[in-house]
Amino acid sequence: MYCTFGSVIGKSAQIFILIKKDLLLEWRQKYAFYGVLLYVGSTVLVIYTGFLHREERVWNAMFWITQLFITVNTIAKSFLQDSPGRMLYYQSTVSARIYILSKLAYNLMLMLVMSVLSLGLFLAFLGNPLINPALYLGMVCLGGISLSMMFTMLAAISAKAGQNAALMVIMGFPMVIPALIVLVNASATAFQPGYQPGLFRLVLILGCLDLLSISLSLILFPFLWKN
Amino acid sequence: MLLILRGIPVGLLGNFKAFKRYSGMKKNWWKVLCVILLMYTIIGGFLMPVPALYILHETIRNIYFHVSMWFAMMVVLVVSCINAIRYLAHPGTMKYDIISAEAAYVGLLFGALGLITGSIWAKNTWGQYWSNDPKELCALIAWLVYLAYVVLRNSVVDLDKRARISAVYNVFAFVLLFPFLFVIPRLTDSLHPGNGGNPGFSAYDVDNNIRKVLYAAWIGWSLLAVWILELRIRIRQIEIKQIFHE
Numbered sequence: 001m002y003c004t005f006g007s008v009i010g011k012s013a014q015i016f017i018l019i020k021k022d023l024l025l026e027w028r029q030k031y032a033f034y035g036v037l038l039y040v041g042s043t044v045l046v047i048y049t050g051f052l053h054r055e056e057r058v059w060n061a062m063f064w065i066t067q068l069f070i071t072v073n074t075i076a077k078s079f080l081q082d083s084p085g086r087m088l089y090y091q092s093t094v095s096a097r098i099y100i101l102s103k104l105a106y107n108l109m110l111m112l113v114m115s116v117l118s119l120g121l122f123l124a125f126l127g128n129p130l131i132n133p134a135l136y137l138g139m140v141c142l143g144g145i146s147l148s149m150m151f152t153m154l155a156a157i158s159a160k161a162g163q164n165a166a167l168m169v170i171m172g173f174p175m176v177i178p179a180l181i182v183l184v185n186a187s188a189t190a191f192q193p194g195y196q197p198g199l200f201r202l203v204l205i206l207g208c209l210d211l212l213s214i215s216l217s218l219i220l221f222p223f224l225w226k227n
Numbered sequence: 228m229l230l231i232l233r234g235i236p237v238g239l240l241g242n243f244k245a246f247k248r249y250s251g252m253k254k255n256w257w258k259v260l261c262v263i264l265l266m267y268t269i270i271g272g273f274l275m276p277v278p279a280l281y282i283l284h285e286t287i288r289n290i291y292f293h294v295s296m297w298f299a300m301m302v303v304l305v306v307s308c309i310n311a312i313r314y315l316a317h318p319g320t321m322k323y324d325i326i327s328a329e330a331a332y333v334g335l336l337f338g339a340l341g342l343i344t345g346s347i348w349a350k351n352t353w354g355q356y357w358s359n360d361p362k363e364l365c366a367l368i369a370w371l372v373y374l375a376y377v378v379l380r381n382s383v384v385d386l387d388k389r390a391r392i393s394a395v396y397n398v399f400a401f402v403l404l405f406p407f408l409f410v411i412p413r414l415t416d417s418l419h420p421g422n423g424g425n426p427g428f429s430a431y432d433v434d435n436n437i438r439k440v441l442y443a444a445w446i447g448w449s450l451l452a453v454w455i456l457e458l459r460i461r462i463r464q465i466e467i468k469q470i471f472h473e
Contacts (some may be wrong), residue, residue: 020375153399174372182411220398
């Protein structure tokens with residue numbers, strides 16, 4: 001990519017316009033917002049009726065499973081809501097990398113908000129077993145970023161294959177299990193007092209994963225984009 | 228899966244005839260090498276001395292089969308990923324797509340064999356077929372990811388589109404998954420050797436007696452995987468020719 005100052009400004013303006021369009025659509029439909037309420041509500045109900053919320057490990061595991069479903073629900077829509085005709089319009093106006101960057105940025109923002117929202121709902125309905133809430137909040141944000149980065153590209157692939165969210169789930173669930181293992185282990189440290197020595201390494205691994213999935217998306221999306 | 232299993236005896240018999248027909252040693256020496264190495268692996272693996280270790284005892288001989296399956300799987304999956312990249316670099320070249328897809332199928336076969344040999348070994352040493360060990364989990368995840376690859380391929384009808392989309396997924400999954408699969412078991416406790424404080428085989432257990440067979444087994448099984456792959460590619464090419472009535 002050629003990089004003059006003017007072109008950088010122009011490109012970031014394009015990205016901002018695309019993000020603003022997605023945000024406006026979400027604000028008008030509130031699809032992701034009600035999806036989160038639904039998933040968290042039903043999960044909380046299941047945990048409550050099973051008297052599972054007294055155990056910290058179950059609380060933690062349930063939270064991350066809910067996060068996984070929230071991610072699928074939130075991100076599956078990001079490419080499906082653009083109809084083929086509208087995609088053709090984007091293809092004629094912006095480059096593939098600009099488009100995927102805007103989608104990544106929008107999904108990241110959306111997932112951060114939804115993750116914090118679902119954590120708030122969990123704390124409100126199931127009590128607060130956390131000893132180190134700040135650490136847990138940090139892990140939740142990191143988890144939201146990682147999940148959204150991995151699923152964005154998968155959503156693009158499944159949308160291009162002309163399939164609904166089911167294919168994205170089939171492709172995505174095996175791939176995010178390693179990330180979820182790291183997240184569950186790392187966030188479990190927020191239930192214990194004191195300094196956790198292995199935490200930094202886990203965070204580093206998640207950071208590397210995010211960088212890898214962003215760069216892979218940037219490299220591979222142009223191949224999906226053209227018809 | 229059934230297709231893969233059906234492909235082996237058909238392929239092996241067919242190729243034996245072809246081998247006899249022109250016995251071109253220049254081209255096919257590696258197939259002879261494969262058979263010799265595998266014969267050596269099976270005979271030597273069961274008969275040659277192995278270190279007498281507590282708990283493992285004679286089951287240690289499974290190392291020639293279990294570990295080799297993963298080695299062969301990795302070889303064909305690397306082939307699959309490289310050919311996916313080659314397809315993306317040269318769009319429309321169906322040959323690369325065929326190689327990439329068939330390599331993934333063969334990888335699935337060897338992954339399944341690795342899981343089966345591993346769980347038989349686990350039953351005899353750890354006491355149960357499946358113990359949710361991180362490495363078992365990672366192997367299963369890798370297998371499921373490539374199963375999803377097959378699902379993705381079958382969900383797209385258009386040949387060119389299928390090739391492009393599955394190549395993108397192939398590269399994405401391979402690059403994102405495999406570093407991770409090698410990192411995760413090292414972070415958590417595992418029953419496998421070399422993890423969570425357990426000593427690795429290489430440190431104490433792989434003595435020179437095992438090495439004599441192990442390296443031959445790795446090369447032999449990998450060659451067999453490539454051989455199966457080659458036959459499957461040829462079968463696919465014939466099928467595609469029939470589709471296009473060439």
